[in-house]
Every structure is written in structure tokens, then in C-alpha cells.
Amino acid sequence: MEYKTDLDKLRHSCSHVMAQAVKELWPDTKVTIGPAIENGFYYDFDKKEPFTDEDLKKIEERMQKIINRNPSFVQSSMDRNEAINLFRDMHEDYKVELIEGLPDQTVSIYKTGDEFLDLCKGPHVPSAGLIKGFKLLSVAGAYWRGDEHNPMLQRIYGTCFFSKEELKEFLRLREEAEKRDHRKLGTQLDLFHIHHDVAGAGLVFYHPSGAILRKVIEDYVREQHLRRGYEFVMTPHILKGKLWEESGHAEHYRENMYYFKVDEEEYAVKPMNCPGHILIYKAKTRSYRELPIRYFELGTVYRQEKAGVLHGLLRVRGFTQDDAHIFCRRDQIQPEVVQVLDFVFDVMKDFGFDNLEIELSTRPEKYIGQLEDWDVATKALEDSLKERSLKYQIHEGEGAFYGPKIDIKLKDALGRSWQCATVQCDFSLPQRFDMKYVNEEGKESRPIMIHRAILGSIERFVGTLIEHYAGAFPAWLAPVQVGILPVGDGHVAFSQELKEILQKQNLRVIIDSRNESLGKKIREGTTKKIPYLLVVGDKEVSSRQVAVRRYGAGDLGTMPFEDFQQKVLGEVQRKDKN
Numbered sequence: 001m002e003y004k005t006d007l008d009k010l011r012h013s014c015s016h017v018m019a020q021a022v023k024e025l026w027p028d029t030k031v032t033i034g035p036a037i038e039n040g041f042y043y044d045f046d047k048k049e050p051f052t053d054e055d056l057k058k059i060e061e062r063m064q065k066i067i068n069r070n071p072s073f074v075q076s077s078m079d080r081n082e083a084i085n086l087f088r089d090m091h092e093d094y095k096v097e098l099i100e101g102l103p104d105q106t107v108s109i110y111k112t113g114d115e116f117l118d119l120c121k122g123p124h125v126p127s128a129g130l131i132k133g134f135k136l137l138s139v140a141g142a143y144w145r146g147d148e149h150n151p152m153l154q155r156i157y158g159t160c161f162f163s164k165e166e167l168k169e170f171l172r173l174r175e176e177a178e179k180r181d182h183r184k185l186g187t188q189l190d191l192f193h194i195h196h197d198v199a200g201a202g203l204v205f206y207h208p209s210g211a212i213l214r215k216v217i218e219d220y221v222r223e224q225h226l227r228r229g230y231e232f233v234m235t236p237h238i239l240k241g242k243l244w245e246e247s248g249h250a251e252h253y254r255e256n257m258y259y260f261k262v263d264e265e266e267y268a269v270k271p272m273n274c275p276g277h278i279l280i281y282k283a284k285t286r287s288y289r290e291l292p293i294r295y296f297e298l299g300t301v302y303r304q305e306k307a308g309v310l311h312g313l314l315r316v317r318g319f320t321q322d323d324a325h326i327f328c329r330r331d332q333i334q335p336e337v338v339q340v341l342d343f344v345f346d347v348m349k350d351f352g353f354d355n356l357e358i359e360l361s362t363r364p365e366k367y368i369g370q371l372e373d374w375d376v377a378t379k380a381l382e383d384s385l386k387e388r389s390l391k392y393q394i395h396e397g398e399g400a401f402y403g404p405k406i407d408i409k410l411k412d413a414l415g416r417s418w419q420c421a422t423v424q425c426d427f428s429l430p431q432r433f434d435m436k437y438v439n440e441e442g443k444e445s446r447p448i449m450i451h452r453a454i455l456g457s458i459e460r461f462v463g464t465l466i467e468h469y470a471g472a473f474p475a476w477l478a479p480v481q482v483g484i485l486p487v488g489d490g491h492v493a494f495s496q497e498l499k500e501i502l503q504k505q506n507l508r509v510i511i512d513s514r515n516e517s518l519g520k521k522i523r524e525g526t527t528k529k530i531p532y533l534l535v536v537g538d539k540e541v542s543s544r545q546v547a548v549r550r551y552g553a554g555d556l557g558t559m560p561f562e563d564f565q566q567k568v569l570g571e572v573q574r575k576d577k578n
Contacts, residue, residue, distance in 0.1 A: 040159030070129030071113025133167030202317030235276025241266030
């Protein structure tokens, strides 16, 4: 990997210290690779017995002893054949395989003092004593070289920093992230589940509260698209195999698709919505006067993701995209992209995300289309960002093979980045499908196709929202906005009256009329993170008031019901954040 910071070097060095500690404790263990990764490092080991929590503690203790000795990390070069013999004599079969796959005649070796030798191109920090704070985090399975046909290894994850204070803060945030895990909160709040045994991994079942949350998001998204001149379309979930051959998916994406046969003809479940939108465009002759055409669909797609990468709502096999495709002339790319950027910032602000990161990815080595088109599109994307005075990073050569793109990532309450919006210029599909429009001169021209999503995967965005708000959604998003808690049976009728009034204002309300203590009702309503709980007893019935409790703020006191009604309605209409 490319080491971009001294912290990356420190973490890579710490992975070597960990490997040394493991070899000292269990000499028969075989080592493989141990890179630095985001927020830490890992090293993969071939060991017969599984690592336990007690083993991790032993490894940490041995690592600290090594660090206290402060050995230097020293690089040397070795003849390729000599290195193969050396690691073969050490019974490090995985290292031998790695060296045999290297093209160079010399290989890079690193020694940790005189104690540990590893195949590694570096770089490293000067010595192990610079590691001031480290922690081993977990153990997971990992196939050698990521191939499920290879042996299963044990991967130990860890992290380290230049100071113990930085480590302490990292562990605090990690603990907070675990509390916010959308999978745990999904169960606690009864939002969704994934039925692995019957339905299969990566396919989501939304419970009533989860379905309401998703409906609120989708209704909001539809309204926002209508305001911005998008036309709604709907496309089939299955299409004939020859369409996916024409689009190029059969050649480049088949392993991620679900194929089947009907009457001996091949079909596929759609992994993307793009070809369907193109067929709608091509249903009739188009004029330059119609452009730009903006098609929008909340389109559900299915992709055959590997089981090892599935993760709750964040990585699934069936998901819905707020997908849109804009068909336009080359001179319309920039104004359309500017509108999309404004769209993204408006939407993210409503959902409570103010910190966005922007990446502009340019033409890769292998690309299709004409350089002139690439130059026009890339300049239009960059000029759009400049027009809105937005900060961005350029990722040279990391665009899609069919065109440049802008990716927008949001940062949540813990400062973690999540991929959401994307804007991509496509020269490939208009050419593959021979898309045309009649220009001002009455001649045929080819449109540019802009792929764009604001939220991206609805599933992933729901998961992001759960973790961002720790399940305590603002009132406008909450599946249940108001919970009414009658103290006794004599207060149910008034509670029902209040519920009907609030529901006529399109508020989502429940009554907890169970024969339980008020304290238990309050505790359970709080556990469900309902924004407002209204307690109704004798005093409230006689005065037409409500005792209001706000999640996170506690008891707000008693107020006239009409005042509460205006309060919550204002909060919802303004889309106030917690």
C-alpha cells in the first residue's frame, strides 16, 4: 500500500511487533501479511488453535516487552532465490508463495532488531519505542489472498497511536460506535431484521416502525425530486439477458448478477436501473428542445455480494436506490451538475448532515470515448464545484472507465465518513444503445448520460441515520412521534381524543393503554426513543392539558394540549434536529 502519513507507518510497524509477539508465543504459527488500514492494522496468521481473548492479552503483554526494548526497524535487500530458501527453511510457506509471485530479482526484507525478520517493502518508523499507545481489538476469519478456495486464516485487528491519549479517545469513540451499531438498535427499536435461514443473507425485512421510517424518507425524496423538475418512471425487476449483453453488464458484471431461464430464454434480475431508463428514453424520437430529460426512480436492485462483505443494512444484496439519469447536451452538463450539488446539500442539511467531503475522480488509464468528451465533462464537473466554491480533492485516474465522477461523503456525529451521493458522466451507454436526439440543425446527435444518486442506497442511508442519531431520530423522522400514556382506564377516552386530533395533523401517534405502571410505560417509551411522551391523568383530563416528556430532555412540565400541538407541528415542519 501507499503510506501517506507517519501514523500509517507506525501502524504498519506495530503489525510487525504483533507478528513477532505471536511467533514468540506460538513458534509453529505461520505468518502471512500485515498492512496498515484505516484506523489501525491487521496481520493474518495460520494457527491451528483459534486465538482467544486471553491470547490477545498475552500478545499485548509480549508486544509491550518488545516495545520496551525499542528495537530498530532495519531494511535490507536480498536475492530473490536466497529469500525463497531463507523463508522455506523458516517454514514460512506463505512468504515463499509471495516471493515466488514477485517479478523483481531482489526483494525487500525488514528486521526488527535482531529478533524478527519479515518480507516487507516498508516503510517503517525508525524504532518500536515510538509506539506509545496500542490495543488489539478483535479476531476474524480471512481467506488467504481473499480467495474462498484458499485456507482460512485468523486475522487479528489492532490499532496504535503516538500517544496514549489518542488511543484513549479512539477507544472512547469506538465504544460509542458500538452503542450506535444499527444492527443492535434495529432490534432494540424493532425496525428490521435479516432472516438468514429462510430468506437468505443480505435481504431485509422491515418491521412496521422500520417501514414507516423508510416511507418518511422515500416520501421526502419524491417530493424533493418533483420540486426540481424530475419525471418519475418505473422499470421491471427482471429483463432479458440480451439487454444486459447490450449494456455490457453480462461481460463485466455477470458474477454479481442473478440469472435464470424462462421458456429456455435467459433473464436476469436487474442490478442497476440504467438500461431501463434508456429504453424509456428511446421509446420515441427526442428533440434538443426536450433536453435535459431527468428520469427518477426509487428502483430496487439485486446484486450477488459475497457473504463475507454483507453487513446489516450497510451492505446488502437487495436494496433500493434514489436513482436518476439525466440525458442532456454537452453544454448542459455543468448546469445540471450544479443543480445536483445544490440538491445534495439541501437534502443532507434536512437530515442533519452539515459536514460533507467531495472527491473528483478523473480519466483512468483504461477508458472509452473521445478525449474531447472527457475534457468537456471533467471541466464541467470541476467548474460546477468551483461555481459553488466547494472544497474538493482530485483523485487522478480514479474515474469510471465510462466517464469522470464526483463522489460526496457525509460525516456523522462521530466524524465517520459515509458514501452517499454520486454524479457520473457516461459516454458508454449512450453509444452502446445508440441513443440519439435531433439537434438544432435537424441532424442526429448523441446525448450525454449523467448517473446520479442523492442518498444512494436507501438501506445504507437508513443504517447511517440510525447510527448518526443513535436511534433517537428527530421528530420529523421518528417512526412514532408521540406516545400517549394514560395513567388509568379512566383516562383512555381522553387519550384517544388527543390521538385522533394529532393524527389528523399527520402525526404518528400510539397509546399505551396497557395495565402497567406509569413508570414502566415511561421507561419503555424512553427505550423506544419516542421523541414525545404525553402523560394523561385526572389533572390533565379536567384541564385539557398534557404532561410532556421529551426524549433526552426529560420532564418539560404540563402545558395546554393546543400549545403542545403547535410545538410538535412546528418542529416537524421545520425538520428540527435533536
